[in-house]
Amino acid sequence: MREFIPPATRFVDLPDGFPMKRGGTLHGARIGYETYGRSNGARDVILILTGLSADAHPASHPDDPSPGWWEAMLGPGKPIDTDRWQVICINSLGSCKGSTGPASTDPGTGEPYRLDFPDLTVEDIADAAAYTVRALGIERVDCVIGASMGGMSALALLARHPGIARNHINISGAVHSLPFSIAIRSLQREAIRCDPHWNQGRYHAERYPQRGMLTARKLGIATYRSAQEWEDRFGRARLSTERRTGKELFGLEFEVESYLEFHARRFLHEFDPNSYLYLSHSIDQFDLGECCGSTPREALSWLRLEKALVLGVETDILFPLKQQQQIAEGLRAGGTDVQFVPLESPQGHDAFLVDIDRFGPPIAKFLSSS
Amino acid sequence: MREFIPPATRFVDLPDGFPMKRGGTLHGARIGYETYGRSNGARDVILILTGLSADAHPASHPDDPSPGWWEAMLGPGKPIDTDRWQVICINSLGSCKGSTGPASTDPGTGEPYRLDFPDLTVEDIADAAAYTVRALGIERVDCVIGASMGGMSALALLARHPGIARNHINISGAVHSLPFSIAIRSLQREAIRCDPHWNQGRYHAERYPQRGMLTARKLGIATYRSAQEWEDRFGRARLSTERRTGKELFGLEFEVESYLEFHARRFLHEFDPNSYLYLSHSIDQFDLGECCGSTPREALSWLRLEKALVLGVETDILFPLKQQQQIAEGLRAGGTDVQFVPLESPQGHDAFLVDIDRFGPPIAKFLSSS
Helix, strand or coil, rough: CCCCCCCEEEECCCCCEEEEECCCCCCCEEEEEEEEEECCCCHHEEEEEECCCCCCCCCCCCCECCCCCCCCCCEECEEEECCCCEEEEEEECCCCCCCCCCCCEEECCCCHHHHHCCCCCCHHHHHHHHHHHHCCCCEEEEEEECCCCCHHHHHHHHHCCCCEEEEEEECCCCEEECCCHHHHHHHHHHHHCCCCCHHHHEEEEECHHHHHHHHHHHHHHHHCCCHHHHHCCCCCCCCCCCCCCCCCCCCCEEECCCCCCCCHHHHHCCCCCCHHHHHHHHEEEECCHHHHHHHHHHHHHCCCCCCCEEEEECCCCCCHHHHHHHHHHHHHHHEEEEEEEECCCHHHHHHHHHCCHHHHHHHHHHHHHC | CCCCCCCCEEEEEEECCCCCCCCEEEECCCCEEECCCCCCCCCHHHEEECCCEEEEEEEECCEEEECCCCCCCCCCCCEEEECCEEEEEECCCCCCCCCCCCCECCCCCCCCCCCHHEEEEHHHHHHHHHHHHHCCCCCCCCEEEEECCCHHHHHHHHCCCCEEEEEEEEEEEEEEEEHHHHHHHHHHHHHHHHCCCCHHHEEEEEEEHHHHHHHHHHHHHEEEEEEEHHHHHHCCEEEEEHHHCCCCCCCEHHHCCCCHHHHHHHHHCCHHHHHHHHHHHHHHEHHHHHHCCCCCHHHHHCCCCCEEEEEECCCCCCCHHHHHHHHHHHHHHCCCCCEEECCCCCCCCHHHHHHHHHHHHHHHHHHHCC
């Protein structure tokens, strides 16, 4: 198992016997995080909870100048302005980018957990994030930002740890998954599980479940973006003959196929397949209503926030815009001062990563008014 | 290789040395078809060209009382009224439901063609259909109906065989595939090709590429329908404990996952994986503009039709509604009297198979005015 931990990532040890919601406890577990900007008291802290595959390195850092996954969004003078805020970004529990997950060593056996890792829930991710923040001496953050799966983690955090944040930015998030996105993720997991090299989680580096991971990632990419974006970018452009791989009848022929292949291959060997399964599964399982023993709407209305910004994208087919509208309405019903901003990005669910022109201004404005 | 040919399917032999557009010829090939209703001259004939996986048995038949894939649409007194029309439904060249395809025996070797079948195009399917119609003594049909891939085959037929039909009904069709649907089909083919049991097409019945076919079919089902339909049908309903398959962490848990599994398993062993690859690939390759050495719009305007009905569905993500609008506008530009009817079916691309309440009336009305 290769290590995927960015150099600026630091660690907080979780308490021994950290309890998992669906059963089991973790011993010797830790959470990876990075901090950005100056620290001058808890009031000025922004907490970022991430999507499924992200690490704790959203932007270049004094200890790690490599660009992060939100490079254009976070830094001095950027929408999340590290001249003003101290920013903490947390790698989710269960991931493989610094926090303890299925690829970590089980201290009970000295071997990687693999499928012996306890069933993971979004609530566990939220609890571990809350512990991390408090271990860093922060009782209350000014704003918790969560995008995609991080939007779910943020809602779970707010529900289970009242008072941990004054304000909230929810980006392309949801109170739970709808059946189309469950179906897509179920298929992604199936592709990994059915790769013989996966071997019930006991894969080896030299027999990595490459085919399953490629298919899973391609299906992810196909649904993270939008049909319109691809039509504009690729149309029906074909690969030149020399760029076609293999001579077989069903090899890559269109630019869009090459794009999927290229981006999926970049992801290979950079993410633990078991971690992918656990995180993906936790997204399907999460339900803010169940989490609070109520309906999603009521659970949202119980969250005690001063202000919230809810952003979503019309072309998102995985976390469709009506789910962000649902979050906005539920928070508003509880008395939160909510701005709901639907955006016309063509990039679908992934727009928050790339369409900084649309996402940056409302985030900058919301934070500057805090 | 099991046979999948419905009992009422009859055959027309293609001429020996049938030329394929991308090279190669077929020897001893045949086309499977079924006929419905009375025959009283060519003026009263309706020709049906089908989607990827359909056979030539759209409805119950005196020689085969089993229900067909368009049972509610076709028959005495139904929208396609066999009391009035003689209907011919053709199984596509390259399929495995009666027409010659990769599972058929290559007379040159005495073995199944498998991947030695020549590259298949929608144009070949159209040419074989035209030959079949004429071999049955029909110079001109009153109306050619094509749905999904059949909508492409119908356009190719009209372009390559001017005068073969007076009128046309195009249902959820397109002049070519857009990159999102190419990506989805490319992934389906990849799932089959990467199943070790597929074995470069040389699979055996006892080592059938079941996993690849299941994944391919599930991905098909996931995109043939719409997110809204699934939300209405399944929501987040979970399977009862006794219906969960296996006890493993990532087994089926939601109703939507069980639905995919059930319908994909029904498809298993009923379709030749190689045939699936060839037909799927031909959909991606087809381009009516290329087919005519022009643009799609100009190619459409060249089609000589009296009337056309173009139907599509707002929730279709594979052949989106704007593609049917494109067909309608192109035909209209050429002087065809076109009705374009967008439908609000929640069932996505597959709506024409199940939402007969919406599809039946415009089809019945169009045909009754012919």
